[in-house]
Amino acid sequence: MESPEKNAQAKLFSPPASDKVGLYIYRDGLFGAALKKDIWVNGECLGESASSVFFYKELQGDKEHSVSTESEFSPNALVVHMQAGKNYFIRQFIKMGLFVGGAGLETVARDTGKKAITQLSLAESGNCSK
Numbered sequence: 001m002e003s004p005e006k007n008a009q010a011k012l013f014s015p016p017a018s019d020k021v022g023l024y025i026y027r028d029g030l031f032g033a034a035l036k037k038d039i040w041v042n043g044e045c046l047g048e049s050a051s052s053v054f055f056y057k058e059l060q061g062d063k064e065h066s067v068s069t070e071s072e073f074s075p076n077a078l079v080v081h082m083q084a085g086k087n088y089f090i091r092q093f094i095k096m097g098l099f100v101g102g103a104g105l106e107t108v109a110r111d112t113g114k115k116a117i118t119q120l121s122l123a124e125s126g127n128c129s130k
Contacts (some may be wrong), residue, residue, distance in 0.1 A: 001053075001121050001123060002121075002122040002123065002124050003120065003122060005057070006122055008119060009037040009123040010024075010054075010056045010071060010117075010122050011015055011117060011118060011122075013038070013087060013114055015063075015085055015086070015087065015094050016084075016086075016087065017058070017085075018084060018085050019060070019061050019062075019084050019085075019104045020058045020059065020060065020061050020063075020084060020085075021058065021059050021061045021065075021083070021085075021086055021087070021088055022055045022056065022057075022058055022082060022086070022087040022088070022118075023041065023044065023055075023056070023059055023065070023067075023082070023087075023088050023090070024054055024055070024056055024087060024088065024089045024090070024099045024113055024117060025039055025041075025049075025054065025055045025057075025088075025089075025090045025091075025094070025105075026053070026054035026055070026084060026089070026091055026093040026113065026116055026117050026120055027049045027051060027052070027053060027054070027094075027120075028052060028091070028116050028119070028120060029051070029093065029094070031092075035094055035103075036048045036049065036050050036129065037049050037069050037070050037092065037103040038069065038070050038128040039055065039067065039068070039069050039092060039127070039128075039130055040066075040067070040069070041057060041059070041065060041066070041067055041077060042047075042059075042065055042066055043066070043068075045126060045127070045128035046122075046125055046126075047124065047125045047126060047127055047128065047129075048127055048128055048129055049062065049069075049081075049092055049103075049123065050123070052119070052121060053120055053121055053122070053123040054117050054120045054121070054122060054123065054124070055123055056117070056122065057125065058070065058083075059082065061082060061083060061084020061085060061086075062082075062083060063081070063082065064079050064080065064081045064082070065079070065080060065082055066078070066079050066084050067079075067080070067090055067105055069092055069103040069105055070102075070103060070106070070130070071095075071102035071103055071104070073077065073085050076102070076103065076104050076105060077105075078090065078105040078106070078107070080119055088112065089107065089108045089109070089112070089113025089114070089117075090105055090106065090107055090108070090113075091105070091106050091107075091108050091113070091116070092104070093105075094107070104108070108122070109115055
């Protein structure tokens, strides 16, 4: 986990620089709590998620970004056009699979994302299992 200071700073939900976007990706809920799933942004490792954690990353604004996560047989991807100067919230969720649980992604409203993240811990970025 990141430091308490970085955790608190991320939870201020400050707007990013005018040419950037703030991307919050989180995982809440108890279903599949023991599973860890990699998350990639634009093909680069963001980190390995676990239950009750979130990630924060600033990206270039006014363009499409791809967020993907591992699933049972292949990655699941979500492509979102992100407007500069705004924060975006994506929820990762665990779903049933044939052999093991997979993961999916969905965009959520700002208020929904903020409310969920206040109960979670900021994960350290950059460590994927694959």
